[in-house]
Amino acid sequence: MKIRLIFLVLVFLVSTPTLAGGGWTPKKKSGFIKISQWWINSNQHYTSLGTTNGNVASGIYNTSLYAEYGFTDRLSGTLYFPFFSRATRSDEFSPAGDLVVAGDEINSIGDTDLAVKYGIIRDKRFVLSGTLTLGLPLGTSNGGVEGVVQTGDGEFNQMLSFDLSTSLPIGGKINTYYTVNTGFNNRTNGFSDEFRFGVEAGVIFFERVTTSFRLYVVKSLNNGSSTVSNGTSIYSNNMEFTSFTTEISYNVTKKIGLSANYGTAFAATNIFANPSYSVGAYMKF
Numbered sequence: 001m002k003i004r005l006i007f008l009v010l011v012f013l014v015s016t017p018t019l020a021g022g023g024w025t026p027k028k029k030s031g032f033i034k035i036s037q038w039w040i041n042s043n044q045h046y047t048s049l050g051t052t053n054g055n056v057a058s059g060i061y062n063t064s065l066y067a068e069y070g071f072t073d074r075l076s077g078t079l080y081f082p083f084f085s086r087a088t089r090s091d092e093f094s095p096a097g098d099l100v101v102a103g104d105e106i107n108s109i110g111d112t113d114l115a116v117k118y119g120i121i122r123d124k125r126f127v128l129s130g131t132l133t134l135g136l137p138l139g140t141s142n143g144g145v146e147g148v149v150q151t152g153d154g155e156f157n158q159m160l161s162f163d164l165s166t167s168l169p170i171g172g173k174i175n176t177y178y179t180v181n182t183g184f185n186n187r188t189n190g191f192s193d194e195f196r197f198g199v200e201a202g203v204i205f206f207e208r209v210t211t212s213f214r215l216y217v218v219k220s221l222n223n224g225s226s227t228v229s230n231g232t233s234i235y236s237n238n239m240e241f242t243s244f245t246t247e248i249s250y251n252v253t254k255k256i257g258l259s260a261n262y263g264t265a266f267a268a269t270n271i272f273a274n275p276s277y278s279v280g281a282y283m284k285f
Contacts, residue, residue, distance in 0.1 A: 036280030
C-alpha cells in the first residue's frame with residue numbers, strides 16, 4: 001500500500017476533465033484517474049473579426065491521462081497529460097483542382113497541465129478553493145514539413161484560478177451542484193495574457209448518473225507580441241471564445257465509470273469553429 005501511495009505522489013510531482021472539481025477537494029489519500037480520447041475535426045475557423053471562414057480540413061486527437069489525488073483534506077494535486085497527441089492537415093487544392101500543398105501529420109505527446117489546489121473554505125454551505133496551474137509546453141508547436149501542424153503552443157503559462165461552489169439536494173436521490181470559476185492566465189513567449197470566467201451546473205441522479213453543463217469565457221488582453229494567430233488552430237495567440245460544454249458520466253460500479261463530452265465555441269476569434277468530442281473511462285480510489 002505504501003509503495004502504491006509513493007508511486008501516485010511521484011506521478012503528480014513529475015507532472016483538466018471533472019469528476020470532483022469545482023470548489024471541492026478530494027479527501028486525503030483519495031482521488032481518481034481518467035483515461036479519455038478527445039478530438040476535433042475542423043474545416044472552418046473564427047477569424048480575428050469574429051466571422052467564420054473555411055480552412056483546410058485539420059484534426060487534433062488527444063489520448064490523455066487525468067489524475068487527481070488528495071495529499072491532505074485541503075491540498076490536492078492534478079495532472080492532465082496527453083500522452084499521445086496527433087495533428088493532421090489535409091491536402092490543399094487550387095480552385096482548378098491542382099494540388100497546392102500536400103497534407104501533413106505529426107504524432108507526439110501534447111501540452112501538459114500540472115496543478116495544485118487548496119481548499120480555502122471547506123465543510124460549509126459554500127466552498128471555495130484556489131488552484132495554481134502550470135502549462136508545460138511538451139507538445140510540438142511547429143511540426144510537419146511546413147511547420148504548421150501543432151500538438152502544443154510552445155509557451156509556458158501559469159494560471160491562478162478560484163472556484164466557488166455549492167450543492168442543493170432535490171428529493172432523496174437527486175442532488176445538484178453549482179460552480180462559479182474565475183482565473184488569470186499569464187502566458188509567455190509573446191502570447192497574450194488571458195482572463196477566464198466560467199459557470200457550471202450539474203445534476204446527480206441516484207449517485208450513479210451525473211449530467212453537467214458549463215459556460216466558459218476566455219478573453220485575451222491582447223498584450224502579446226507573437227503573430228501566431230492564423231485562426232486555424234486551438235493554439236493561436238489572441239484567441240477568444242465563449243464555449244458551451246455538456247458531459248454525462250455513469251458509475252458502472254462504485255469505483256469505475258464511463259463519460260462522454262460535447263463542446264462547442266461561439267462568439268469567438270482565432271480558433272476552430274467546429275465542435276469537439278470526448279469519451280473516457282475513470283476509476284475512483
